[in-house]
Amino acid sequence: MNSTARLSLLTMLELHASSFVGATVEMGKIRQIMQGIQDSSEKHNVLAEQAIQNVLVSLKSFRKEAENVGARLACVSADRIIASLSAKPCNITLLQFSKGIDDIESRFADHLSFIRLYVMPESMVKLTGRADTLLNPETAELYTSLWFDCEEAAKCLCFGRFTACVFHSMRMLEVAISSIAKRLSIPDPSKADRSWGNMLNAIKMKMDELYPKKSRTVGCEGGKLEELYVTLDAAKGPWRNGTMHVDSVYNEEQAHHILACTSHLLDKMAAIFDQNGSDAPTSNLELLH
Secondary structure, three states, rough: OOOOOOOOOOHHHHHEEEHHHHHHHHHHHHHHHHHOOOOHHHHHHHHHHHHHHHHHHHHHHHHEEEEEEOOHHHOOOOOOHHOOOOOHOOEHHHHHHHHHHHHHHHHHHHHHHHOOOOOOOOHHHHOOOOOOHOOOOOHHHHHHHHHHHHEEEEEHHHHOOOOHHHHHHHHHHHHHHHHHHHOOOOOOOHOOOOOHHHHHHHHHHHHHHHHHHOOEEEEEHHHHHHHHHHHHHHHHHHHHHHHHOOOOOOOHHHHHHHHHHHHHHHHHHHHOOOOOOOOOOOOOHHHHH
């Protein structure tokens, strides 16, 4: 797979938008230079050296931007004009140059008719960031294994793929289940069983064994683990099971709510333990044990 094929959708959108604007600006400069030449020269006259140098700068910049958006035919046409202008001596006339620029613009316009440019509201730009900017710093540091799905969930929300956003949110919650299992020193249930019901049952059994209900006081580890378990169990039916079936489709409000709840749960976990089940650096061990 070549480097272009590996570019993400977001990268391609940014690349296309900025290069499209850049190419348009450079072509505008070329047209301004041409207008000045036409006012003082006959169309069959050879271009003056100063005019050639001014045009070459903008034409080469245009060619670079056109290449960024994949406008190969426009690049081929630009290369021909650049070669003619760079020849010593240069014998290209104003008429020939004008026709060459018309050809470049036509080819570039043809290419743009086959691609789509999308505008992202400023309020959504932050959703395209890395996980360490989307999550609280402590959570991002302690749960690096969920970075991929965190970033994907945010991008899906940004680009209106709301059901996909919920899907990645559920994958983030599976990281939470795995981390709780490690905290309880039981085999990771997600490795043996993809059923959330069975995974949560395994966690509940061990939790009840280590922290009997009567001993779960507010602020102790047993009480905090119970809060996490209750949240995950509540998400199992309407969110996780629904996401796995085609009859559930989520809108923007629902996806935003689920992603926010997921992030909140992970923040609560990060205050107790990391993705490996070890004590978080900021844990108050006197309260937790």
